Amino acid sequence: RIAYVNGRYVAHAGACVHVEDRGYQFADGVYEVCEVARGHIIDMTGHLDRLERSLRELSMAWPVRRAALEIVIGEVVRRNRVTDGLVYVQVTRGVASRDFLFPANTRPSLVVIAKKADPAVNAKRAETGIKVITVPENRWERVDIKTVGLLPNVLAKQRAKEAGAQEAWFVDVDGNVKEGGSSNAWIVTKDGRLVTRPADEGILRGITRTTLFDVAEKLGLTVEERHFSVAEAKAAREAFITSATTVVMPVVAIDGAPVANGHPGSVALSLRAAFFDVAEKRPA
Ligand code: PLP
Missing domain, CATH: 3.20.10.10 (D-amino Acid Aminotransferase, subunit A, domain 2)
Structure with a gap:
């Protein structure tokens, strides 16, 4: 399996983010889960619209442009040969030395994972x-x-x-x-x-x-x-x-x-x- 982590497609087994990622320390992050059915990503526009709103409500920036994220999502699904299953997208406020206040000059972290599921279940x-x-x-x-x-x-x-x-x-x-x-x-x-x-x-x-x-x-x-x-x-x-x-x-x-x-x-x-x-x- 392949995961996308901050700009790289990496082996899922070894995919990791830093111990000082704010998602890990503060749950300072947002996510989306899209259904993949018969080779289609379902309602991606709606999910990305909602992600945009979640980011805005928390004063977080897009980790990459929306159009680029759409490509990454499709690519992670394709590389994992998921025709039925889900794709998980997570954005956190990024990696910074632990402090409650928003860090300055920190890039948000982006993780995309896809998983197969048997539709018969x-x-x-x-x-x-x-x-x-x-x-x-x-x-x-x-x-x-x-x-x-x-x-x-x-x-x-x-x-x-x-x-x-x-x-x-x-x-x-x-x-x-x-x-x-x-x-x-x-x-x-x-x-x-x-x-x-x-x-x-x-x-x-x-x-x-x-x-x-x-x-x-x-x-x-x-x-x-x-x-x-x-x-x-x-x-x-x-x-x-x-x-x-x-x-x-x-x-x-x-x-x-x-x-x-x-x-x-x-x-x-x-x-x-x-x-x-x-x-x-x-x-x-
Ligand atoms: N409510 C909560 C708390 C959820 O976590 C979810 C999805 O995970 C939903 C509702 C359903 O939302 P959606 O249809 O976008 O998956």
């Missing part, structure tokens, strides 16, 4: 669906920025695993579902409307989430951006999550209680089936 998982648990929100207020500071997400998802589930939903103080540890949360109401939390209220604006609005429209489904409670989700007709790596994944249980009959819902499955027809596809 997700397809099979979608046939059975996943289980989620709910956990109190304990992250900072700027989760709209996709930073590498993911410790609460790590702990929540580990807790889910230990409870026999595959995702954890963060819940706000009013009992409303925010999003998953690495996904956005959705429900389908009894009358067939899709509901997801507004993206300006304490969640990450998922790229898959945004594309799904178009997929829903194509299927003639209505989307409501509003709060929904854990109780409403448990009583919903269907529930599902979206993310670049899972695309659309049915949720069949919440905190151990089945959603509807405990099987993946037909709305989630048809959204999943229609997704790649609508998503922007770039040759890798």
Whole structure:
């Protein structure tokens, strides 16, 4: 495997950044994960737009020009012969002697990694669906920025695993579902409307989430951006999550209680089936 690290394509096994990289010491960095499907990078424009916003919000510069980054991403995917899998892009504020303040004259660090994944694994998982648990929100207020500071997400998802589930939903103080540890949360109401939390209220604006609005429209489904409670989700007709790596994944249980009959819902499955027809596809 090949990784890209600060201007060089290097063997993945030995790819490294300096011990004084600010990503390592302060989680002072941002990232993106794009899906690669059937030789295409999915929604790269959306992911790079969001990366641009994350960088801007943290007063960080592009490590290389955006057009150059697009080439590097394609090159890492190609060199690793990834036709199905993901590409991970990370930008940190760079390497500097440890100090909280932004270093002067430091170049941001850029790392790009690609990984193969067997699409049959997700397809099979979608046939059975996943289980989620709910956990109190304990992250900072700027989760709209996709930073590498993911410790609460790590702990929540580990807790889910230990409870026999595959995702954890963060819940706000009013009992409303925010999003998953690495996904956005959705429900389908009894009358067939899709509901997801507004993206300006304490969640990450998922790229898959945004594309799904178009997929829903194509299927003639209505989307409501509003709060929904854990109780409403448990009583919903269907529930599902979206993310670049899972695309659309049915949720069949919440905190151990089945959603509807405990099987993946037909709305989630048809959204999943229609997704790649609508998503922007770039040759890798
Ligand atoms: N919310 C969080 C906290 C995430 O980490 C992710 C993706 O990793 C998402 C939502 C989904 O975003 P996207 O669809 O862009 O992958």
